[in-house]
Amino acid sequence: MFGLQLPVASGRCTRGAFMTLLKIKENVRxxxxxxxxxxxxxEGLKSPELASLEDSNEHDxxxxxxxxxxxxxxxINMAMENTSEMKDILQIVVHAFLRMKEIERIPNCHLVHQNVSDVSAHEKNMRDRKKFLEQLDEMTKVAANMEKKHGNYLFQ
Incomplete structure (x- = not known):
């Protein structure tokens, strides 16, 4: 996405966290x-390599x-079609955003969903997107309850 070559584990995703500082061209500064x-x-959340560890959820x-x-x-770059895996990952991220809201920090979030079959079926994709947003709203409510936050929390 940014034209970077970051280290990766053999055949898998990044291990740990890597940071790179990119200098912005003068014409867009x-x-x-x-x-x-x-x-x-x-590294990816819910990584199979870390799943066997006792504190893998806490790590994520x-x-x-x-x-x-x-x-x-x-x-958040998700290259999967398994909705239960996506929900698990997004629920972890929702918890992180709820914690940021607690300290009055509201960063921006973008989801990139790759490997979606039949992208030409616009109407079906719009219907699926609406259903997915409803599920994200429900996950946010559950996460807010787990974080002992009261009020009407929505993902959107």
Whole structure:
């Protein structure tokens, strides 16, 4: 996405977290309001390699909270069609965003969903997107209850 070559584990995703500082070209500095962008690439949440560890959920929650807390924009890149895996990952991220809301920090989040079959079926994709957003709203309510937050929390 940013033209970077970051270290990866053999045949899998990144292990740990890697940061790269990108210098912004002069012609877009004013528009972006900065001279540099810090790109943080982390290992995937719910990694099969870490699933057997006793504290893998805690590790994922801490990693998501760290990245969301440091970021102005969080890009979640999901290359899967398994909705239960997606829900697990997004629930971890929702917890991180709820923690940021607690300290009055509201970073921006973008979901990139790859490997979606039949992208030409616009109407079906719109219907699925609406259903997915409803599920995200429900997950956010559950996460808010788990975090002992009261009120009407929605993902959107």
């Amino acid at each position: 004013e528009e972006l309001g900065c001279h540099f962008i810090l790109v943080i690439d982390t 929650n801490e990693l998501a909270t760290l990245v969301v807390g440091l970021s102005d924009i969080t890009i």
